Structure formats: structure tokens, C-alpha cells
Amino acid sequence: MGNYLALIDLGSNTARLVIYYDDGQGVIREEDNVKRTLRLISYLDENRRITTTGFEKTLECMHQFKDVCTAWNIQHIVGVATAAVRQAQNGHELLQAIEDATGISIRLLSGEEEAHYGYLAVVNSMNVEDAITVDIGGGSTELTRISQRRCVGRISLPFGAVSLTQWFLNDSGIPPANDWKRLFDYLKQQFGSIDWLERQRCPVIAMGGTARNLAKIVQRQSQYSLSSLHHYEIQRKDIDSVFTSLSQLSIEQRKQVPGLAKDRADVIVSGIAVFRALLEAAQSDTLITSNKGLRDGILFEQVLQKENRSRIDDVAMHSVGQLMRRYRVNIPHANHVRFLAMQLFDDMKQLQLIPYGNFERRILEIASLLHNIGLAINVYETSQHTFYMLSNILILGLTHRERILIATVAAYKNQKQFQKQLAQFPDILRKEDKQIVEKLGHIVLLARILDRSMTQQIKSVRIKEKNKQLVIECYSAEENLMEFSFIPEMLEKLSKLWKLSFQYKVVGERKRAL
Amino acid sequence: MGNYLALIDLGSNTARLVIYYDDGQGVIREEDNVKRTLRLISYLDENRRITTTGFEKTLECMHQFKDVCTAWNIQHIVGVATAAVRQAQNGHELLQAIEDATGISIRLLSGEEEAHYGYLAVVNSMNVEDAITVDIGGGSTELTRISQRRCVGRISLPFGAVSLTQWFLNDSGIPPANDWKRLFDYLKQQFGSIDWLERQRCPVIAMGGTARNLAKIVQRQSQYSLSSLHHYEIQRKDIDSVFTSLSQLSIEQRKQVPGLAKDRADVIVSGIAVFRALLEAAQSDTLITSNKGLRDGILFEQVLQKENRSRIDDVAMHSVGQLMRRYRVNIPHANHVRFLAMQLFDDMKQLQLIPYGNFERRILEIASLLHNIGLAINVYETSQHTFYMLSNILILGLTHRERILIATVAAYKNQKQFQKQLAQFPDILRKEDKQIVEKLGHIVLLARILDRSMTQQIKSVRIKEKNKQLVIECYSAEENLMEFSFIPEMLEKLSKLWKLSFQYKVVGERKRAL
Known part of the structure; x- marks a missing residue:
């Protein structure tokens, strides 16, 4: 007999509830997927504390998610939180408030754990031997180095698409060239300190909303024939060209770009800047998008633990x-x-x-x-x-x-x-x-x-x-x-x-x- | 819990094994469908006895069907036989031989029963108030009259697409005009004797292989956009035009006609002649094809009996x-x-x-x-x-x-x-x-x-x-x-x-x- 489970991902940009059905025989399939663009990280005040409004918005959302889980009669809720909660002085208070109000227990992931789940998502969903993985969130960016299907390096960097936008492009119009220069200098310095990354010349595999959205834009531009974001290969020159055109558009203009998600119109360009800087540092020519990410890594971990192995051999x-x-x-x-x-x-x-x-x-x-x-x-x-x-x-x-x-x-x-x-x-x-x-x-x-x-x-x-x-x-x-x-x-x-x-x-x- | 059942239809032209899955909650779905063009009626000799070869071919086929049922672990086999067995002097001997050799018990349907199942198939699969139904088999043709969703007339006529071809067009080339005239005279006389049929001016609903094949030919000619034969409406002029063109082709030439099934190339034209004569007699302008027929009528009967009603009200x-x-x-x-x-x-x-x-x-x-x-x-x-x-x-x-x-x-x-x-x-x-x-x-x-x-x-x-x-x-x-x-x-x-x-x-x- 199968049963339903729920995964709540309280991210820095997006909160998501995903309902899965586990048939008890090795098949776990997604049944529903609800997304709320909470943008929790933007509620961090100057003391790095989540504001009262941030608390309220989050609790409202978690209440809604809990109602849905109750309606599906789901006992098994896995909750995780990432950079916004990690970086907040009062992150643990927020998680406690959620548990008190809804009974949902949310685990705060370390940056290392987040990176590890990204590795698990990629290695178990792609036939890949050597690669760098990157997951740009709202408030952090995780990188790993895969060599012969093993994870030989991982790191979590304390910036994401939302925070970079706030720090460097705090402007709803078209940022001046100097803003971009400062951003790229910052990224170059961040990536420059990682020795297993520079000049690796292997493919970069990208997870997360920014990557998926970039892939969608490129696919729409080229009228790509297959509607699939997993294992879609994007050439460096296409990323450069998307970046150049988007960086010259206002946020309102960007919302009209085919494939671009309106709720990412403000933050997507700094996300794409991260990919550019990363390809530059790694001297890689290809970005491959992965539709599997953090949440899938968590599921893979559960399945693999049951089967007592560290990864799927023949994906x-x-x-x-x-x-x-x-x-x-x-x-x-x-x-x-x-x-x-x-x-x-x-x-x-x-x-x-x-x-x-x-x-x-x-x-x-x-x-x-x-x-x-x-x-x-x-x-x-x-x-x-x-x-x-x-x-x-x-x-x-x-x-x-x-x-x-x-x-x-x-x-x-x-x-x-x-x-x-x-x-x-x-x-x-x-x-x-x-x-x-x-x-x-x-x-x-x-x-x-x-x-x-x-x-x-x-x-x-x-x-x-x-x-x-x-x-x-x-x-x-x-x-x-x-x-x-x-x-x-x-x-x-x-x-x-x-x-x-x-x-x-x-x-x-x-x-x-x- | 559901279970599988098998329906074997020993027709005059075709023998079919259909495997169904009954989920026990009102859903019966087809799982497999094997067709053998046995053409049993062509093994009737001048004394209307099925020949030894006819026995052998049929038994070989039934053995194969039985093997498949055994492999599916099917206990519940419903077998029916129609005109060829009905018309044969030794039909019951054949059914006995099948039961002795394979254990499959095959029920010989009367023409009335066959017509009744055709009515059940149509009334439970179409939103139709008033119509004439027609089912052209290899060796018989069943007609019913539906009025306000009830069956108010039914008859089985002792000719089908195979037997008409043998009687009137016994020729592998292009039959001369006189052959067609004799055929149409015969059909006119047959239909003329049915009082609930003449000048009814209601749609004619056609079941069976000839109807489906005619629909396919018309759909291919007009590059019809939907791939569905059920409730496909064919205008009388289109039937006339298909008849005219096919009747001028040799059997080998017909095999090249898009949509025409090669194993019907010899008998399809006399089948289409039956539709023409029937539309003429009923003064109807439209033929509607039904993808549901005898086999479905039998299934509907089983379902309706369980639910203790005579037909489905809201199809x-x-x-x-x-x-x-x-x-x-x-x-x-x-x-x-x-x-x-x-x-x-x-x-x-x-x-x-x-x-x-x-x-x-x-x-x-x-x-x-x-x-x-x-x-x-x-x-x-x-x-x-x-x-x-x-x-x-x-x-x-x-x-x-x-x-x-x-x-x-x-x-x-x-x-x-x-x-x-x-x-x-x-x-x-x-x-x-x-x-x-x-x-x-x-x-x-x-x-x-x-x-x-x-x-x-x-x-x-x-x-x-x-x-x-x-x-x-x-x-x-x-x-x-x-x-x-x-x-x-x-x-x-x-x-x-x-x-x-x-x-x-x-x-x-x-x-x-x-």
C-alpha cells in the first residue's frame, strides 16, 4: 500500500509545498506542487532579523500548507529551511513559531547539507561523470565538484539572486554599467577562492529557479522543439546574449520576455550574472540545466537509505x-x-x-x-x-x-x-x-x-x-x-x-x- | 480487486480474442485485442457443412486463443459464434469440437440475439433517440429500429459482406455492371420487406468491420482531423463516391487505397453496397459509424444486469x-x-x-x-x-x-x-x-x-x-x-x-x- 508525503521547502525566495505519492514499491511521484513567492530574505532587517511582517507572511503561508496536508491526510511532512533562516539572527525563533502554530517541524539545513543534496539530485538524475554543480537560491549559492560520480568538493556561498540584487542593483530601473562591474568583481573574488573550481573545463550543471528560468528563455528564443528543462544544454554565448539583452531592460519590460517568470523579473539578471562568472572561472563552455534539485536530493536520500546504497548506479x-x-x-x-x-x-x-x-x-x-x-x-x-x-x-x-x-x-x-x-x-x-x-x-x-x-x-x-x-x-x-x-x-x-x-x-x- | 476476462467472438469473417480488465468498480477496459481473419463462412461447402479444413483452421485458432487466456490466468471466457456457425449444418459439431479440444464453451447466438446486442451497443454508447442500426457481418446483417431509445424492431438477414461477394461478385477482377445490378436488386427486395425500415428518414448507425473501414477511407480522403471512428458522420454522397471508385478497382488496386484494410479488399465493396441500399430504402442521408458493436453489447448486458437496469440513461x-x-x-x-x-x-x-x-x-x-x-x-x-x-x-x-x-x-x-x-x-x-x-x-x-x-x-x-x-x-x-x-x-x-x-x-x- 502506498502513502502520501509532503515536503515543505522554506527557501529564501520561494516557499513550496510538494505532495508526493510513495507507492511503497520504489515509485515516488509528484502529485501536487504549490509555490508561493514569499521572498523571505527580503524581510531581513539591518540587524539581520526577520521582521514582524516576515513572521506573519511566513506563518500565514505555513498555515495554508498545513491545511492542505491535513486535507490530504498526510502524517509525514518533511520541512527544510535554507539561507534566509540560516542567515537570520532570529531564524530559530521563526521555526519555533511555525512549529507552535502549525505543528510542522522544519529542519534548518547547513550550507554544506544544502550543497550535498544538490549533488545527490544531480548524480542520481543525470548520467554524469565529471561536473561542477551550482544551485543559486535567493540567499545562498551552493557549488559541488563531481569527479567519477563522487562528490570531491562542496561549498555554500552566502549570496543568492535576491541578496545580490539588493546589494548591487538596488534599483528598479536599468542598473548602470558600474553596478554590474561591482557585481562581477565580487563574484570573481568569491569564485577565485575555490581551488577545485578554477579552470576545470568540465560542464557546469545548474539547479534551481534561476537556471530553469534561463533555460526557458533560451528555449523560447530558439523555439526549441522539446519541452524539457532537464539535461538541456546551454552554450556560454547564449547565456551572454540573454544577459546582455535583459540587463538593458527595465523590470516591467523584462516581464514581457517570453519564458521569463514575472515574479523573477527583478532578480533573474543577477542570477544569470552568477552563471556567467562561474563559467568564466571554471573556463567551461556549457551549462546543463537540471530540473532536479534540493527537494529531489532529500527524496533520493530517503530512498537510498532504505536501499542501503550511496547513489544510483545506472540512472x-x-x-x-x-x-x-x-x-x-x-x-x-x-x-x-x-x-x-x-x-x-x-x-x-x-x-x-x-x-x-x-x-x-x-x-x-x-x-x-x-x-x-x-x-x-x-x-x-x-x-x-x-x-x-x-x-x-x-x-x-x-x-x-x-x-x-x-x-x-x-x-x-x-x-x-x-x-x-x-x-x-x-x-x-x-x-x-x-x-x-x-x-x-x-x-x-x-x-x-x-x-x-x-x-x-x-x-x-x-x-x-x-x-x-x-x-x-x-x-x-x-x-x-x-x-x-x-x-x-x-x-x-x-x-x-x-x-x-x-x-x-x-x-x-x-x-x-x- | 479486479479481474481479467476474455471474450472470444467467432465471426463469419473474423475471429477475435479480446482481453478485458474489470476493476470491480464499474470500469471495464480493453487490455488486448487479437484478430485472425479466419473467414469461417468461406469454408461452408455446397451442403452448407463446414469443411475439414475449416474445422482445422478454427481449432488451431481457438487453441492459440486458449493459450493466451491461460497465460493471463483467465477463468472467465465468454465465447459467442454467429452466422457462419448458425448457417452450417454441422455448426454444433464445430462448437462441440472446440469445447472438447480447448474447454472453451461457445454460445451460438440467434440472429435476434445478435441484433439485440447491436442495439445495446449503440444505445449505451451514443446519445441517440431515433435511429436504424445496422451491423454487417461476414454472413449475416442485423438491423434494429430505435425509437425514443427503445428497440422497436429487429431482424437478422441471412447475408453478409463475405457471402454477398461469393454469391454475386464471384470474381477477383472488376465485376461487370450486371453483377452490381443483381446485387442491388437482391438488397432492395430484402430491405423492402421490412415495414419499420422504409422511408424512416432517421440516421443509420453502422457497426462492424465494414462500417469502420468505410469510415477510415472517407477520413483519409478528407484528411479528417480527429482520429476517431465512433460517432463519425458520413454523408450519403461520400458513400456513393467511395463505392463508385472502389467498384472500378481490382482487388490488388484496392489494397493500395489509403485506409482500406488489405484483408477486406475483396469483400468491402459488397458491404458498402449494403449501406447504399439501406440508406436508399430508409431515405436517410447520413450514416453514423459506431465503434461499439456485438462484443460491447455483450459486455453492456453483463454490467446492466448487475446494476439491474435495461440501459444507461446518461451515456x-x-x-x-x-x-x-x-x-x-x-x-x-x-x-x-x-x-x-x-x-x-x-x-x-x-x-x-x-x-x-x-x-x-x-x-x-x-x-x-x-x-x-x-x-x-x-x-x-x-x-x-x-x-x-x-x-x-x-x-x-x-x-x-x-x-x-x-x-x-x-x-x-x-x-x-x-x-x-x-x-x-x-x-x-x-x-x-x-x-x-x-x-x-x-x-x-x-x-x-x-x-x-x-x-x-x-x-x-x-x-x-x-x-x-x-x-x-x-x-x-x-x-x-x-x-x-x-x-x-x-x-x-x-x-x-x-x-x-x-x-x-x-x-x-x-x-x-x-
């Missing part, structure tokens, strides 16, 4: 497993289609029918596991739904190109359909991808037909070449299988398309030696 | 309820959004802010119940998923226009999005629909915000006009609700868009008098 396969359970894929069938597809791929490769390697094999593996996910929408037009779902739902640990290839291969039905699908993503795909999708798509189709009854009665297959004929040997105890009524038509199609001659043969019970 | 609302359960909509929230939306609609109508009546009210009602269905796909971009699901999943009892209006209103987010969505369906929508969707979309958005916390704490609303201001009175015991943090922004937006001034007011605990 993509773990995420695929979650999707399969969430959308109730027939798992024995999906695993068997994968198994047969892998046998077909390996034999075809050996016979030099396909020129592909590990990259394509992995695409095929994941696509064959997910080929039927569209059934969660409907039994009719399942292939179309599979494509819709896989091109719209996040699979962790994959690049955008990998995601589109998997979606198209999994949903492969015919020539016309896949070409139409690929044509939607010209900015993501490469020239060779059409050929890849076609070949791998045929293999998935054939593997599916080989288990059309979903009963795994064709135990395994082997392709043999005899007199220019390709014979697919099907290892099965039973000769009258539904599969054998459908295989001939499929092989006829395949023979035409590949300009080869495919046949099949039933070869009795014993399983192919592996 | 659309029943179907909406099924979707809500299947896709795990938060039902108290959805019902409350509907309730608030209805109050807003009625008050706005009274205040003459909207010029709409029952048609639009119904669209709003269903859209507000389903506004969150996209959550079944993902919590991100839910509105987009809601639109995708509602424009791709069949809701029974609605026309195509109604379905698109509901999808767009339910998913309403902003100007740009809904106009893009509507633009996809120029052949279905009317000029006034843009305005309808916009107004109703705003009402759903407002109703959603009024229950943003999903806790139903704003019990009800009333709109009052005071000094040219529209005040939305919100009846709530609690003044610090999350809703009240979001309502002002929404009303500001609405005031701009409607060029009016909306305000809100909290008016204490007591519920609005209904």
Missing part, C-alpha cells in the same frame, strides 16, 4: 524501471521483448546487417522495455500514445537526443509515422538518426511479434545465414503458437525493407545456449 | 465517470470544481455576462469534471496532457465537436494555447466555438483556483453586481485559505480579458442557499 535504467511500474507495463512481456531484441541485435551485428554499437544497443534496450507504455492511455492507437508519453515524460539519465530516439524506436509502426515524428525535432537529432530509428524500430517490431501472445513461449532466437537466406530460429516447445500466425507477414515486410530474405524455423524446446 | 456522464475512475482523478475536487463552475455559469448567465444555454453548460460541466485528467500522465504540463488525452480517448455519448470543445475547455490555460488547439480541428468546429471555449475556459480556470487547495473549503460562490462591479462572494469558514492568495491575480486577469471589474469577498461560514 537511466532505474528511471525506466520506475516508469514501467508507474504506468503498469506488463513486465514479463517487456523484459522478454528486450531479451529477444538484444539477441536479434547481437546476431545482426555479428552478421554485419547493422553497423551499430553500444550507443544504439542501449537505445534499443530501453525502447523495447517501454514499447507498450502507451497502453496506460489506451489500447487503441497505443503506438501514438507511447510516442507522446516518451517524448513528454522525463526519463532521467538521458540526453534529449537519446530520449527522442527511444520514443521513436519504442513507438515504431511504419515509415510514414516515424519520419513525421523525427521531423518534429530537427534541432535535436542528427543526420544518421533516421537510419538508426528505422533499423532499431524494425527490431522492436519483430521482437514484439515474437512475443505477440505475451506468454514468452518463444524462449529465445538466433539468426543464422544459409545460402544467402537469413533464418530466424525460434526456440519453442509448442509449434501452434499465435506468434507463428503473425511472423510470416512480418518477415515478408522486413525482407522487402532490408532487401534481404528472412525466414523462420521452429527448433524445438531446448533453449539457445547463451 | 456521456456514465462514460465520464468511468474515465475519472480509470485515470484516478481526485473525485471530490473534480466534483467541487464542477459545482463551482455551474454556480458561476448560472450567475453569469443571469447577469447576462454570457449568452449561453444548455449545450454550453453541458460542455462546461464535463470539462470541469475532467480538467485534471492529464495528471495521469504527469504533474508537469498537465494541461497539455489533459488536451492530449481528451482529444484522443473516446468519451461515449458525445459528437466529435462536443469532444473537442470539452478537451479545449478542460485544458484551457491561455489565449495562445487554446487557439493553437482549436486550429487543429477546422473541419469539426464552428465559427462561434472560439468564443465559447474562451469564456468557458475562463470559468473552469476560476473554479479551479476557487478550490486550488483541493480541500473544498470555499463551499460555494455567488456573483453579485454592485455599482458596475462584479463581486464574487466566496462562502467559507476560513479567511486564511491558500485560495485567497491566488484569487486576486486570477480576477485581475479576468477583469482585463472580459473588460469588466471582478472583485471577491469572503462571506462567512453559512452555505449559499441553493
